[in-house]
Amino acid sequence: xxxxxxGGSGQVGHILARxxxxxxxxxxxxxxxxxxxxxxxxxxxxxxxxxxxxDLGQSDVCINLAGRSVNCRYHAANRRAIFESRIxxxxxxxxxxxxxxxxxRLWLNASTATIYRHALDRAMDESTGxxxxxxxxxxxxxxFSIRVAKGWEEAFFSTPTPRTRKxxxxxxxxxxxxxxxxxxxxxxxxxxxxxxxxxxxxxxVSWIHEDDFARAVDLLISREEFAGAVNLAAPHPLPNAxxxxxxxxxxxxxxxLPSPRWLIEMGAWLMRTESELVLKSRRVAxxxxxxxxxxxxxxxxPAAARDLVARRRATGCTSA
Numbered sequence: 001x002x003x004x005x006x007g008g009s010g011q012v013g014h015i016l017a018r019x020x021x022x023x024x025x026x027x028x029x030x031x032x033x034x035x036x037x038x039x040x041x042x043x044x045x046x047x048x049x050x051x052x053x054x055d056l057g058q059s060d061v062c063i064n065l066a067g068r069s070v071n072c073r074y075h076a077a078n079r080r081a082i083f084e085s086r087i088x089x090x091x092x093x094x095x096x097x098x099x100x101x102x103x104x105r106l107w108l109n110a111s112t113a114t115i116y117r118h119a120l121d122r123a124m125d126e127s128t129g130x131x132x133x134x135x136x137x138x139x140x141x142x143x144f145s146i147r148v149a150k151g152w153e154e155a156f157f158s159t160p161t162p163r164t165r166k167x168x169x170x171x172x173x174x175x176x177x178x179x180x181x182x183x184x185x186x187x188x189x190x191x192x193x194x195x196x197x198x199x200x201x202x203x204x205v206s207w208i209h210e211d212d213f214a215r216a217v218d219l220l221i222s223r224e225e226f227a228g229a230v231n232l233a234a235p236h237p238l239p240n241a242x243x244x245x246x247x248x249x250x251x252x253x254x255x256x257l258p259s260p261r262w263l264i265e266m267g268a269w270l271m272r273t274e275s276e277l278v279l280k281s282r283r284v285a286x287x288x289x290x291x292x293x294x295x296x297x298x299x300x301x302p303a304a305a306r307d308l309v310a311r312r313r314a315t316g317c318t319s320a
Contacts, residue, residue, distance in 0.1 A: 001221075004059040004104065006030040006044060006052075006089060007066025011181040012110070012174050012213075016063060019214035028055045030066075046089035053096055061221055062104040062164075064093055067152075071273050074141050086152045094159035103164045106221060109156045111168040113206050113233060113284040115149035118142065120202060123237065125287035126170075126229050141276045153229065165227050167220050172206035172233035172284055174213045175304070177312040186247060187312065195248045196258035201241030203281035206233045209298035209307070216286075219294055226288070233284040235299050240278075243301060250305035 003020055005013055008029035017027045017039050027039035030052045034041035044052040046066050056062060067086040072078045090109060097103045116124035117132035124130065132138070132146040153168050175183040189195050208216075213232060220226045238246075248256055259267070261279065268275040286294070298304035 001025045001061065002059045003027050003061045003063060004030065004052075004056050006046070006062070006064045006093065007110075008063070009033070009035070009041070010065065010069070011176065011178060012171070013065050014178065015174065015176055015210045016214060016217060019217075028059070030055075046085060047092065049092070049096060053100075056093075056096060056104065057100045057102055059104045060106070062093065062097070062107045063110075063217070064090065064107065065110045066090075067110065070145065070148075071277070073269075073272050074144055074274055079144060083148050083151060086148065087155045090152060090155040091159075094155070094161065097161050097164055098159055103161065105163070106165045106167070107161065108167050108169055108217065108220060109152075111153055111156075111170045111229065112145075112149050113170050113172045113231065113282050114145045114280070115153070115170060116282065116284060118281045119204065119283040120281050123283045123285035124231075125285040126231055127287065129231075129284075139276065141274050142280050145276060145280075165224065167226050168229045169217075169220070170229055170231045170233075170284070171213070172208050172231075172237075172282065174208055174210060174232075175308060176210035177308050177315065183308055183312075186244075187251065187309070190244070190248050190251050190253045190256075193253070193255035194257055194259060195244050195253055196256040197241035197244065198259045199240070199261045199264055199275075199279045201239060201244075201258070203240050203279060204237045204283035205240055205243040206237040206282040206284040207243075207301065207304070208232055208234050209304045212296050212298055215297070216289055216294060219289065219292065223292060226292075230288050231284050231286045232289070233286050234296060234301070234304070235286055235290060236301065237283050237285075238301055246302040247305045247309075250302070250309040 009031040020027050029041045030044035042052050066089040068081045117130050264275045
């Protein structure tokens with residue numbers, strides 16, 4: 001199988017590239033900064049047609065992960081870059097795929113579980129989940145993230161591609177032991193004694209282990225009935241306080257200072273990021289995966305945390 005991955009140079013792209021490459025599939029990553037890798041990398045800017053079109057035309061599957069990182073302050077310039085990098089790249093792919101004589105049979109486009117409202121009361125699945133936006137009292141940064149997610153999916157589904165099946169992957173936090181990823185940041189807090197509840201600690205954390213994420217993508221590729229939006233998340237999200245407690249226990253941390261909201265806001269400002277990534281409750285249910293019979297290897301967070309910690313320690317990289 002030939003797989004083209006626009007924007008595949010980030011953490012999630014590397015998870016999938018490793019997974020497919022290890023199974024003998026031909027992977028080509030489209031990147032603004034191609035680098036030597038076990039797989040092929042070609043240049044694309046996400047704005048204009050280029051030589052990458054030939055690779056796309058020869059691929060069986062397109063997995064679009066392109067978009068500026070949301071791990072930044074949401075000032076005007078960054079907001080514009082976050083939004084436009086997703087919308088323009090997706091529109092470009094729509095134009096190209098619609099014009100290809102032999103387009104990919106499947107296009108998986110990144111989306112996010114952030115598209116659902118701040119949910120403490122119940123889980124959000126694909127059919128009954130409530131999309132967020134302008135809830136009373138919601139910070140502007142939360143509403144911005146939801147507008148980005150909605151605009152991204154609208155750009156994705158706006159152009160018909162009759163010969164290419166489309167799936168929007170509404171992914172939760174995808175956790176791997178790699179340096180620089182989300183798990184790396186969380187483990188760093190735990191190791192420094194800052195792994196107590198963040199803010200109220202009641203906000204839910206939706207997550208998925210990297211192995212289950214890759215296996216879920218395999219299922220989306222192999223099963224023709226999947227189209228539209230699919231939640232990629234473990235079936236048991238849990239409150240932030242419980243999530244961090246399980247990570248502390250997996251690491252063996254004894255000190256766990258909590259982080260009140262004012263401290264999170266200050267820390268986010270110092271780290272040039274946004275508190276929304278921590279304080280918004282994401283309670284997502286993978287109803288479509290479960291209905292298709294998908295078996296999670298890591299349905300519960302404590303076991304997943306122990307596995308990720310063990311793999312991190314096995315690499316000898318315990319600094320964060």
